[in-house]
Amino acid sequence: MTLTPDVLRFLVRRVFNAHPGEIPCGDCYVHVDHFAEMELAGLDAAAALPLVEEHLQTCPGCREEFACLVAVLRDASQAPERAEP
Numbered sequence: 001m002t003l004t005p006d007v008l009r010f011l012v013r014r015v016f017n018a019h020p021g022e023i024p025c026g027d028c029y030v031h032v033d034h035f036a037e038m039e040l041a042g043l044d045a046a047a048a049l050p051l052v053e054e055h056l057q058t059c060p061g062c063r064e065e066f067a068c069l070v071a072v073l074r075d076a077s078q079a080p081e082r083a084e085p
């Protein structure tokens with residue numbers, strides 16, 4: 001994609017006309033580890049961090065990041081059990 005003035009205008013408009021409750025990826029990234037920990041602890045992360053939940057629903061990149069984080073945290077919590085001696 002070439003950044004012509006039209007494309008820039010489109011991007012700026014997208015950023016500033018975002019849904020009022022929407023958070024940028026940077027904000028999601030800050031909270032996503034807490035969100036993942038709550039999920040694994042069986043807490044209602046979506047209720048505690050609704051903006052993060054909403055962002056994960058709409059952003060494939062952050063959703064992938066979240067999925068990786070959950071997988072890593074889940075592995076870490078099961079670390080003492082090793083399949084091989």
Ligand SMILES: [Zn+2]
Pocket residue numbers: 024025026028055059061062
């Ligand atoms: Zn995102």
